[in-house]
Amino acid sequence: MSISNFQEDLFQPSLTEEDDATGFHEPWSPWALVMLSFFFSLASGGTLLAINFNRLGMRRWFYPALALVILVTLGTCGFLFWATTHGLIAPKNRGSASTFRMVTRACHVAIAIGMASMQRRRFRLHQFSGLQTGKLWIPAILASVGSIVANLAVVFVLAVMARVSPSP
Amino acid sequence: MEDWQTLTKPGVGEILQKSIHLIEIGQYDLAERELRTALAAEPQMSDLHVHLGWVLFQKKQKNEAEEECKVALGLDPDNGSAMHLLGMLCEDTGRHREAEQHYLNALRIDPEEPRYYFAYGVLMQKTGHLDKAEGLLRRCLELDPDEGRAHGVLAAVLSEKQKVSETHGSGERSVSLDPDQTGSHFLLGLTYWRSGHPFKARRHLREALRIDPTNSDIEEWFRIADMSTRWLYLPMYFWTLLVNRLPGKQFAVWGAFMVVLFLMRGLNAPEAAAKPLVLGYLLLVIYTWLITPVAHFWIKLRPPR
Numbered sequence: 015m016s017i018s019n020f021q022e023d024l025f026q027p028s029l030t031e032e033d034d035a036t037g038f039h040e041p042w043s044p045w046a047l048v049m050l051s052f053f054f055s056l057a058s059g060g061t062l063l064a065i066n067f068n069r070l071g072m073r074r075w076f077y078p079a080l081a082l083v084i085l086v087t088l089g090t091c092g093f094l095f096w097a098t099t100h101g102l103i104a105p106k107n108r109g110s111a112s113t114f115r116m117v118t119r120a121c122h123v124a125i126a127i128g129m130a131s132m133q134r135r136r137f138r139l140h141q142f143s144g145l146q147t148g149k150l151w152i153p154a155i156l157a158s159v160g161s162i163v164a165n166l167a168v169v170f171v172l173a174v175m176a177r178v179s180p181s182p
Numbered sequence: 183m184e185d186w187q188t189l190t191k192p193g194v195g196e197i198l199q200k201s202i203h204l205i206e207i208g209q210y211d212l213a214e215r216e217l218r219t220a221l222a223a224e225p226q227m228s229d230l231h232v233h234l235g236w237v238l239f240q241k242k243q244k245n246e247a248e249e250e251c252k253v254a255l256g257l258d259p260d261n262g263s264a265m266h267l268l269g270m271l272c273e274d275t276g277r278h279r280e281a282e283q284h285y286l287n288a289l290r291i292d293p294e295e296p297r298y299y300f301a302y303g304v305l306m307q308k309t310g311h312l313d314k315a316e317g318l319l320r321r322c323l324e325l326d327p328d329e330g331r332a333h334g335v336l337a338a339v340l341s342e343k344q345k346v347s348e349t350h351g352s353g354e355r356s357v358s359l360d361p362d363q364t365g366s367h368f369l370l371g372l373t374y375w376r377s378g379h380p381f382k383a384r385r386h387l388r389e390a391l392r393i394d395p396t397n398s399d400i401e402e403w404f405r406i407a408d409m410s411t412r413w414l415y416l417p418m419y420f421w422t423l424l425v426n427r428l429p430g431k432q433f434a435v436w437g438a439f440m441v442v443l444f445l446m447r448g449l450n451a452p453e454a455a456a457k458p459l460v461l462g463y464l465l466l467v468i469y470t471w472l473i474t475p476v477a478h479f480w481i482k483l484r485p486p487r
Contacts, residue, residue, distance in 0.1 A: 023314070023317070024314065024317050024318055024321065025286060025289060025290070027279075027282055027283065027286060028282070028306065028309075028311050028314055029278050029279045029282045029309060029311075030279070031279070033278045033279065033309040034276055034277060034278050034279055035276030035278060036276045036277070045431070048433070052433065052436075113444075116440055116444075120437060120440065123430075123433050127430050127433065135310050138310055139308070139309060139310065142308045142309075143276060143308070
């Protein structure tokens with residue numbers, strides 16, 4: 015870019031609707047929600063990340079994000095069911111279970127990081143505007159407890175399935 | 183503020199001069215009274231409305247300030263100062279697109295006015311358009327090399343763009359131009375902290391706190407910088423700086439660790455080779471989790487001086 019072009023660019027408007035510091039409702043730190051996704055699966059952190067789109071005033075992303083979280087969570091359960099019934103994951107084989115856990119965790123964290131990256135700019139703007147950040151403790155605890163209950167339910171179903179199905 | 187010299191009524195010029203001085207020393211109530219007296223004598227003078235708008239803005243009476251700007255622009259549509267102030271008012275209430283339009287209008291009227299470049303540059307920095315912010319602030323400094331605040335904000339922009347070598351130069355220049363300004367020391371402290379110089383950061387933040395002891399933001403950042411200089415926390419500080427530059431931050435480290443473990447497992451590496459790696463990672467995780475509360479406890483035992 016030449017110097018004159020650069021000077022001309024200085025006089026061109028650059029801001030869009032997303033640059034207005036309006037529509038914030040005490041958003042949470044997206045990175046804290048990625049941490050939550052790491053420890054308590056995408057069902058907890060991802061749901062709060064979807065809600066955080068609303069809190070950051072990015073309403074049009076709320077439903078797509080929520081749909082993605084639901085799809086990935088169901089997909090993970092579905093894959094776990096399929097892999098268990100096809101003998102790829104044996105509940106008594108710690109190695110295969112651990113590999114599955116790590117791979118799903120990596121996928122969940124990658125998706126959460128993607129969602130957090132979309133929120134990074136708005137959250138930065140929120141911080142630079144000196145506005146109040148939302149308190150995360152209670153929603154995080156609720157989401158984590160919900161996620162643990164859901165995971166225990168899945169484990170219970172799988173344990174029942176493993177007991178019902180004949181061992182190879 | 184050009185047309186005050188062409189005042190028709192005697193005494194209004196003196197009142198305006200007096201009110202400018204009162205604004206400079208922060209006596210806004212007195213300045214408002216003086217300006218209203220002057221406006222009673224010269225209601226058609228656009229700049230008087232801008233000055234009154236500025237005083238009202240400082241007194242947080244933003245709606246009234248905006249009204250004064252509009253009156254000023256009604257009297258003189260090419261009043262750059264009124265557009266500048268209107269931009270600041272819009273920015274203050276989060277209407278950044280509107281603020282940008284006002285700054286651009288002001289710049290079209292007077293493209294040689296450094297204040298307008300500075301205000302627009304600050305807006306661009308705030309909204310994360312760092313390249314444009316850098317260009318505007320550099321232009322501001324071309325027009326007025328002694329504008330200390332522009333050096334300070336430019337240092338913050340360069341720090342965020344990780345242009346470390348240039349960052350410190352701009353920040354130090356800002357402090358040398360405005361040694362008694364809280365903002366100069368605060369911004370330089372932040373840029374030093376972000377670029378791996380916690381001791382220098384602490385010194386400048388302490389200086390900022392000395393100038394303005396009631397500012398809670400500065401106090402908070404001074405505590406952070408002070409914690410970063412404690413020898414127990416120092417490794418964590420440099421680790422955080424390093425990790426924050428990675429895409430995915432600490433998860434990138436976790437991912438790399440998992441990939442190495444899987445590769446070792448796939449290559450049937452001996453268990454003795456994996457053990458130090460796992461132990462090292464475990465120690466790192468324990469250290470990074472525990473060090474912040476430990477450092478806080480230590481600060482309670484030995485508070486910063």
